Amino acid sequence: MSSPAAAPPGDLVLPPLPPIKTTAPPPPPPARTSSSTASPAPSDEARAPLKKEEEEEPTTPTSEESRLRAPTVCPPAPRKPARTAKRKSPPPSSSPSTLVFFPVQRDLAAVFRSLPPKKRIRAG
Known part of the structure; x- marks a missing residue:
């Protein structure tokens, strides 16, 4: 590819973005002091249920402040x-x-006054 300075004016080339992290990194394994009491390391299949337990599902708030008041x-x-x-x-x-x-x-006709001819309403 070419550098941004050598690109044509209509095509602006931007540097690639770093990947987005979506989950927290797994915790480091605990340090073991004795090898006689050590159990075998849990496999990926055993870790999956633990991760599901750690992730909390969203729940509806039940505190008194968040309850709906009577209308x-x-x-x-x-x-x-x-x-x-x-x-x-x-x-x-x-x-x-x-x-x-x-x-x-x-x-x-004597009771009502007649208007001058130019002020009469013309019917037609």
């Missing part, structure tokens, strides 16, 4: 405010309702 009672949902009246109601009167009539001319 609290929520307040009721907000309600829409009452509709207000669009018109004011007439004040209550002690006498029965009486209607008042005003005299009106027979010719209604």
Whole structure:
């Protein structure tokens, strides 16, 4: 391969990364003082169950701090405010309702004013 300085500008060559360690190295074997009490060294098959026992499986926390608390009672949902009246109601009167009539001319054209011609609404 070529060095990074000799590589073309579009191809940047990086140095290889070191391997990632995924497990801890095995512990060193204990030192033996006497050969008469020594047992044969455990084989790889015997070490496999020991490693499985050493590795702890993840468990659910059971402490009081990590337990779910009982749900609290929520307040009721907000309600829409009452509709207000669009018109004011007439004040209550002690006498029965009486209607008042005003005299009106027979010719209604005399009652309403006509608009000038340019202000009239055009239908069409």
